[in-house]
Each structure stands twice: as C-alpha cells, then as structure tokens.
Amino acid sequence: MSAVETENNEETIHSIQFREEMTVELVKASASDADVIWAARVSTAGETTLETVGNSSERDAGLINYLARERHGSPFEHTSMTFFVSAPIFVFREFMRHRIASYNEESGRYRELRPVFYVPSKERKLVQVGKTGAYTFIDGTTEQYEITVNAIKESCTVAYENYQKILASGVAREVARAVLPVTLYSSMYVTMNARALMNFLSLRTSRDGSHFPSYPQREIEMVAEKMERHFAELMPMTYAAFEKSGRVAP
Numbered sequence: 001m002s003a004v005e006t007e008n009n010e011e012t013i014h015s016i017q018f019r020e021e022m023t024v025e026l027v028k029a030s031a032s033d034a035d036v037i038w039a040a041r042v043s044t045a046g047e048t049t050l051e052t053v054g055n056s057s058e059r060d061a062g063l064i065n066y067l068a069r070e071r072h073g074s075p076f077e078h079t080s081m082t083f084f085v086s087a088p089i090f091v092f093r094e095f096m097r098h099r100i101a102s103y104n105e106e107s108g109r110y111r112e113l114r115p116v117f118y119v120p121s122k123e124r125k126l127v128q129v130g131k132t133g134a135y136t137f138i139d140g141t142t143e144q145y146e147i148t149v150n151a152i153k154e155s156c157t158v159a160y161e162n163y164q165k166i167l168a169s170g171v172a173r174e175v176a177r178a179v180l181p182v183t184l185y186s187s188m189y190v191t192m193n194a195r196a197l198m199n200f201l202s203l204r205t206s207r208d209g210s211h212f213p214s215y216p217q218r219e220i221e222m223v224a225e226k227m228e229r230h231f232a233e234l235m236p237m238t239y240a241a242f243e244k245s246g247r248v249a250p
Contacts, residue, residue, distance in 0.1 A: 016157055017114075019185065020121040022219070023086035024226035026234075031079035031194055033237040036064055039075035061237045068241035073250040076195035076238065081230070083190050087223055088118040090182040094220045098203075100196035105188035108177035112167065116185040117156040119149050124218055137218075156183060194235060198242050199249035201228055207247055 037060050067075055085095075096103060106113075120126070126140030126148060140148070159179050166176035192200070204216045204224040216224070232239040242249075 017116045018119045022222045025084040026230040027082045027084050029081045031081050031234045033235050035078045036075045039078040064237045065241045068245040068250045071250045073195045077193045079194040086187045088183050089186050091220050101190050101192035109174040115160045118183045119152050202249050
C-alpha cells in the first residue's frame with residue numbers, strides 16, 4: 001500500500017461518523033417450518049417422520065399452531081439462525097441479557113475501534129412520563145432534541161480524540177478504550193434457534209393490551225424488528241402461530 005493510500009485509509013478510519021440506524025443481516029440459517037414438524041412428529045411417527053412432512057400444509061400448520069398455543073417449545077429449538085448485528089454498545093448490553101443465544105463481538109483489545117457513534121433520530125421519543133414500571137415516552141421539543149444531539153456529538157468527539165491521544169502515547173488498546181462511551185457502534189454475530197428468537201421478540205418489541213405487555217427501549221426494538229422480518233420469511237407458519245398465540249414464546 002502506498003503512503004497516499006495509507007494516509008487516506010487512516011483518514012477514513014479516524015473520521016467521526018454519527019448514525020441513527022441499526023444493521024441486521026441474516027448470515028446463514030438452517031430454519032424452516034419443516035424442522036419443527038420433524039421434531040414434533042418423531043414422538044409418534046419414529047423413523048417414518050420425514051415421510052410425513054409436507055404431505056399436508058394445512059395439517060402442518062395446525063400442528064405448529066398447537067405447539068405454540070400449548071407452549072410445547074422444544075420442537076422449535078431444532079433450528080438455527082445467525083445474524084450480523086451492528087449497533088451501539090448499550091444495545092448489546094441489553095441484548096446479552098438474553099442467555100439463550102451465542103455471541104461473538106468485536107474486541108477493543110485486538111483492534112482499533114472505529115469512530116462511529118449513535119445519535120437518536122428526530123422520530124425518537126425523548127421524554128419519559130410516569131414512574132419506573134408504569135411509564136410512557138412522548139415526543140420531545142425541538143430544543144430538547146437539539147440539546148441531546150449536540151451534547152452526544154460533542155462528548156463523542158472529545159472521547160474519541162482522547163482515545164487517539166492515549167493510543168499515540170503507546171498505551172494498549174484495551175486501556176485506551178476506557179474513555180469511549182456506550183454510544184460507540186460495535187458489531188457481533190449472534191446465533192439462536194426459533195424458540196429463543198420468539199422469546200427475544202416477545203420482550204423486545206412493543207405490545208400493548210396483552211396479558212404480557214412489553215415496552216422495550218426503542219434502539220433494541222429497531223434491531224428486533226429487522227430480525228423479525230427475516231424470521232417471518234424463513235418460517236412463515238411458525239411466525240403466524242407466534243402472532244396468533246399473542247406473541248408469547250412457546
């Protein structure tokens with residue numbers, strides 16, 4: 001690589017960026033409604049299970065609805081979906097409270113972290129009304145939005161400049177990263193089965209008026225919504241049963 005290319009590359013790496021969106025990509029999947037049917041019917045069909053799958057889509061859908069309704073969850077575990085997710089660190093801290101998945105995240109010990117930071121969009125509700133456990137969020141004023149975004153940008157800019165200053169002095173990356181805020185974007189691979197994903201969606205997407213209401217933080221809901229779209233395409237019968245059962249994980 002030439003000196004010019006190196007300089008341009010370093011300039012790209014160190015140019016601070018602010019983003020509002022989350023990235024979710026389906027990397028690979030072994031997940032279909034047929035997987036659920038095979039697993040469920042082995043209890044009665046034994047070695048002939050594979051011969052019974054796909055003979056009747058109506059019958060298959062009925063079985064999946066039954067499993068979801070009665071919360072017979074183990075057949076849904078015979079699937080696998082791996083997602084690439086890019087989101088702020090504070091979203092990952094919430095995500096990893098779900099111990100029903102496998103995670104591998106980029107490391108600030110082994111690579112210099114890129115200066116990409118999260119700022120809320122204008123549509124993001126800013127003001128909390130009510131006490132913990134019984135609150136709602138409403139729109140903020142234009143002034144509140146501008147104060148928030150300007151403060152985040154100023155803090156992140158100073159933090160990243162200090163990060164570069166510490167690195168330039170010869171201090172290790174794992175120490176220098178201590179000055180960076182949780183608005184910094186990180187990336188990870190997360191792998192989970194359909195039962196785990198339904199559990200995640202039941203908690204991390206908004207639901208009003210049900211026996212199990214859910215009011216997630218908007219940023220992790222943005223990730224969940226994108227994962228849900230992939231799930232609905234991969235396993236339409238299972239997804240329909242999830243919806244029909246009130247979005248409660250089996």
